[in-house]
Amino acid sequence: MDSEAAAASPQTTSPLFQLTPEILYHVRKFRPVSDKEVCDVIGLWDEKEGNPADDLFLLLRLGGNVNCKLHFAVDEEEDTIPPILYYAILRGNVCAVKLLCTFGAHLYPFSDLKAQKCEEGEEPVYIGSALYVASRQQSVPLVKLLVDIGADVNAINPDGNTALHSGCWADDVEVKTLLDAGADVKAVNGGGNTALHVAVQAAGVAVVQSLLDAHGDVEVVNKKGETVLQVAASIYGGVEPEILRVLLEAGARVQARDPNGLSVLHVSSLLGNVEVIRTLVEAGAELDAATFEEGILPLHAASVAGQLEIVKIFLEGGAGVNATDSVGETALFKASACGEAGVVQALLEAKADVDTAKNDGMTPLYAASHCGHTEVVCLLLAAKANVNVPNEEGFTPLVTASRNGSVQVVEALLTARPDDKETALCVACERGHLEVVKALLEADTDAKAADEYGESALTVASEEGHVEVVRALLAAGATDTETALFAASADGHADVVKALTEAKANVNHAADSESETALEGVTALMAASEGGHIEVARTLLDAEADVNLLDGKGMSALFFASQEGHVHIVRMLLQAKAEVNPTDRKHPAALLIASQRGHLAVVRVLLDAGADVSFVSEEAGGDSLFIAAQGGHTEIVKVLLDANAEVNAEHEGGVGVSALYVACQNGHAEVLRVLLHAKAKMSVKNFQGFSPLHIAAQMGHLEVVKVLLHAQVDVNCVEDLGNTALHLAAFFQQTEIVQALLEANADVRVENTSGQTALQIATLCGHSEIVAIIEGDEWEDDDEVAEETEV
Incomplete structure (x- = not known):
């Protein structure tokens, strides 16, 4: 815009400028009415001096866009910004709405808009038609205005709702207005709900x-399978009893199911x-109507709740007090499981069977x-329930209460003199429930009790590390201290070990061959x-x-310590005068097992303690160097050689197998x-005459x-059958x-005892690539011979 035009144009944003009808009349000569001006008139309706209706009228007469979109909806996507009519309706501005509609505002501009943005987890809110928006605002004047203008009373919102919904x-006034205008009372929304579903x-x-x-x-079923009566009954806090009455009088089926x-x-x-229930029962609702699959009755539901x-x-x-569901649970069982004492008392007074078990025996x-x-x-x-009835797994009430550490329940059950106190004690010891253990011991439960596997309560508690439980058992006379130790x-x-040793447990007790907890002699x-x-x-x-x-x-x-690489324990045992070398070859050596497992630090400690590097056990078949080389433990091999291990010692029955041989055999x-x-010898051979190169x-x-x-x-040495490494x-x-x-x-012409060369073997085996390699080498040899002959 040039400076002259700018000077002639009114600055509507200036706080000193007052927009008047006269100026509006003349401003048309300079520029068209902007959408912002139309929006601002409605947005500032209550703050404007004078008559804002006149301002809006003149703006629209001057060509203002009656369907312009809210200019201040800056955070919205273009296709979700509603027109100004939407804002006027939300403000309840009947005058503005009437003017906009008079100038031709679209009554259905919102139907094509996307769902408004909403927070995560919320349902989207659809905008819908002008009449729908007005009805949502609960504005009877706006609803009447739009109806009088001719708005389609049955226009459908994108989610299926109409203005009546x-x-x-x-x-009631708004609803009657819509009904009088021809609203379809049977129209259903996206969820299959009629206006009645909503109204209740x-x-x-x-x-x-x-x-x-x-x-x-009243009998229309929504997509959840609910009738109007079912929707009404499901309202948290209860629906008005009068609503139920009018629904029932209108023929709503009280026996309806989802x-x-x-x-x-x-x-x-x-x-x-409660009041809903009274009304429904008086109307003849079936008390013993069970759900289709689970077989749950209304009495069951009330008991659980x-x-x-x-x-x-x-x-x-007259509901059946002992009726069961599909898994055999009665109302008494459900109420008992949920801890509903008042319900339990009422059911017992109604002669509920106290010992009816569900399908799994509970x-x-x-x-x-x-x-x-x-x-x-x-x-x-108090109702004489049988305290000894087990479930299908064999657990009684006392056992399960002991397992869960419910000491007050255990104490209550003990008053009924149950039969399985010993099993309960073992279970409580395993879980470490000290107070339960004390309660059972005070009830004269045998502290020497054992479980079904023969493990004593003391052993079970010791195994789990429950030291206070162990002390309680020891104080009560438990004696199986060695197994527990x-x-x-x-x-x-x-x-726990300390507590048991203080109780004079035999620290040198060795498990016998029949023990379930240890190997013989451990x-x-x-x-x-x-x-x-x-x-x-x-401690030991x-x-x-x-x-x-x-x-x-x-x-x-x-x-054992050397086998697992526990170097600190190895040192401790050696300080306690542990013998580092076995007394004969029948016994395995610590150095051998440490070398085999690759525990370098343990090997060093054992060597410092005088371990014999030349010792060979019957089971190992070789000395420590042999074993370490076999396992590929390079650093241990070095340490053993530094300790003067014989590098060429032969093992495996003295047939020439050495540390070098097994290293070659295993690829180390x-x-x-x-x-x-x-200086290890490469010339050693095994019982078949195999050299390290052969293997x-x-x-x-x-x-x-x-x-x-x-x-x-x-490279050409042969084994007992005349084969070279090339043959193999x-x-x-x-x-x-x-x-x-x-x-x-390698000499390709060497024949084994069967008269075969490496080439012949490869040919017989069909190894074509190897055949080609050997034949190529033979041609090279022939060329060299020919050259020597020519010379």
Whole structure:
């Protein structure tokens, strides 16, 4: 805009400028009316001086856009911004709405708009037609205005609602206005609800009556399978009894069910709508109507919900007090499980069977005991409930209460002198429920009790580390201290071990062959050493545990600790004078097992303590160096060599198998390098005449083969059947090794005792790639011979 035009244009945003009809009349000569001006007149209607209706009228006469969109809806997407008529309706501005409609505002602009944005988890709010919006605002004047203008009273909102649906949240006047204008009382929204479905939730009896007078259908079922009566009955806090009365008078079926078989009685029982229940029962609602699959009755629902007054109404009405659902639960069972003492008392007074068990054998007493409902347990016991009835797993009320630590329930059950106190004691000990244990012991339960597997209560408590329970059992005379000591030691419970040693448990007791908790001859110290439980081991040693006892296989505590790599325990045992070397070859050595498992730190400690590097047990078949090389433990091999281990010692019955041989056999190239550096012989052979090169070639260990070849091993040495390493590599299809051997000048012409060369073997086996490699090498050899002949 040039400066001259700018000077001529009125500045409507200036606070000193007052927009008047006269100026509006002349402003048309300079520019069109903006949408903002139209919006501002309505937005500032109450704040404007003069008559804002005149301003709006003139703006619209001057060409203002009657369908302009709210300019201040800056956060909305373009296609969700409503027109100004929407805002005028929300403000309840009848005058503005009338003017806008007079100038041709669209009455249905909102129907095509998207759902308004909403918070996560909320249902979207659809805008709908002008009449729908007005009815939602509960503005009777606006509704009448739009109806008089000719708005379609049955225009459908995107979610299926009509103005009548939303009008049901208002008063009877608005509803009658819509009905008089021809609103369809039977129209259903997206959820299948008619206006009646909405009215029973939102309005008073007058609105409901108006809809019924307009022939509203009380039996229409929505998409949830609910009739109007069912919707009314499901209102939290209860619907007006008068609404129920008019629905019933209009023919609503009191026996109606939803797709799951829930009746109005079920729903109202769960919600505690007492007056609704009275009305429904008086109207003949069926008291024993069960849901289709679960078989739940209204009495069951009321009992679960703890609705005592409703339960009494049902009982007075003749409901079956002992009726069961599909899993065999009675109302008494359900109330007992939920801890509803008042309901339980009422059911018992109505002669409910106190011992009726559900399908899995659980009685009401079991359910109450399991859930810790002491008051209910006392009521059931007073009604002579059988305290010894087990469920299908064999657990009684006392056992389940003991398992769950419900001490008050346990004390109540003990007054009935139950039969299974010992089992309950074991269960309580396992869970560590000290107060329950004390209650059972005070009731003269045998402290020496054992469970179904033969484990004593003391052993179970020790195994789980419940030291206070252990002390209580010991004080009550429990005697199975040795087995308990082993269990506590194996699981690392140092405080329990200390308590048992203070009770003079035999720390050197060894498990016999029939024990379920340990191998034959294993002591508590061995178990602690194997588990790495250093505090337990220290406690046992302080209690003078014999550090050199052996189990049935000749293994000591030192062996177990070394086997698992527990170096701190190894040191502790050695300080306690543990023998580092076995007395004969029948017993395994700690150094051997540590070398086998790769526990370098343990190996160092054992060597410092004088472990014999040359010791060979019958089971191991070799010394520590042999075992370490076999496992590929390079650093341990180095340490053992530094400790003067014999690098060329032969084992496996003296047939030539050495540490170097097994390293080659298992593909440990780094170990091989260390052994070669220590002058290990490459010429050793096994009982078949296999050299290290033979076995490495057969097994496909390319890196080992390369190390041996680099060390100048005899590439053409033969085993007992005359095969070279090349023969074996060709037979076992080790292509890369064949190539490496040929590059090391392996003789392809060597024949084995069967007269076969490596090439012939490869050919017979169909190894074409190896055949090609060997044949290529032969041609090279022939060329070299020809060149020498020519010279």
